[in-house]
Amino acid sequence: MSRAASPSSRQSVRGELREREPLSQHTSWRVGGPADRFFEPADRDDLLQFIARLPAKEPVLWLGLGSNLLVRDGGFRGTVISLHGALDGLVSAGDFEIYAEAGVHCARLAKFAQQHKRAGLGFMAGIPGTVGGALAMNAGAWGGETWPQVIAVEAVFRGGRAEWLEPHDFSWSYRHVDLPNGFLGFLGARLRVANDEHGEHERVTREWLARRKATQPVGKPTAGSTFRNPPGDHAARLIECCGLKGARIGGAEVSKLHANFIVTDEGAKASDVESLIEHIRNTVRAQSGIDLHPEVRVVGEPL
Incomplete structure (x- = not known):
């Protein structure tokens, strides 16, 4: 459960500053532990003033919609700055x-x-x-x-x-x-x-969006493409050729619609997603000799 930050840490802040904020509420996979501090600035000036007061070595995570990001179950030891709802001009x-x-x-x-x-x-x-x-x-x-x-x-x-x-x-x-x-x-x-x-x-954008809806798990908890495409090939093709569509670890599953997407169920853990990513990498490497590089960023501490 999150709580408001101490009065001293809130001095001159006009936005929302909370402690122990569950990052599962702010990431598209809907997994991840709490942030020590979580700040939602009121506007640009509020953001810059807040940053100016941060300790020089404070770990900072800049957060938008929380896609393309995996926060481990132990959470983030530092300050998360969320721009969702701010800086939207x-x-x-x-x-x-x-x-x-x-x-x-x-x-x-x-x-x-x-x-x-x-x-x-x-x-x-x-x-x-x-x-x-x-x-x-x-x-x-x-x-x-x-x-x-x-x-x-x-x-x-x-x-x-x-x-x-x-x-x-x-x-x-x-x-x-x-x-x-x-x-x-x-x-x-x-x-x-x-x-x-x-x-x-x-016209072209409409065509692209229709294709996306037909070929990707739109509307499900996912971070988008899990791996970068290797030169001259596609990560999804390599993963599918290894028979990994539908592969599951805990509450994380390789999408049956698009093999380069991992979707999560309610109750999934970040460790499920991270373990599935490693399983995919190991399997593709063993069968094709190609090392897939994650497109998603992994941050935070394990439990």
Whole structure:
């Protein structure tokens, strides 16, 4: 059970600060132990002021929708900062740019671009997370990915310093971004778009979403793709060829619809998911010689 943080730790905070917050309530797999501290800022200024008061070596976990994340059953020893419900601004800045704050859901960004007849962000409709999370891992779907669309990003560093940076300040690749020293998270991004007066963006996005609904376990507790695709192949194909569709450990199961998705039942534990991930990796390695690399981030302490 979570509880409000002590009065001293709440000094000058306008958002919600709680202790022992169950992270199973904030992750898409619906598993995970408690965070020592859990902060939901009221707005950008509240967030920066809170960060400025954090101890220099305090472990910090930046959280959006909690997709692409596995928190172990022992929880997170440090402070979790949740942007869900905050930093949700969207602005169409002329014909070739959209500004999105880090807490904006990727699907909402795709719809916003569609409504403003802008192309280039349709792939965002297939990402089950926020703009901040997409930036942190160069998320992608349907052949598109985040960083090629970036004009500039606003990042926050320890001490509460916010700074605008450009793509050349980062090294990024498939589902990976090297982040600067002292980096905590993204506040927002200026994103490149193009005119779509004839609605081609809308048509293609509808087709993608229909395909996603038919081929992925939409609506079930899942973190999205579990593994990165190896060069020249697909993780789902390799997993399926090993006969692992429907494989189960405890309350975690390889989806029968899409082999690169793990779904959880009520009562599942993070250890079930982590054990199933390792079982998949070991089996695929033994049968194909290919080492699958997880796309999901694993944090926290085991019980």
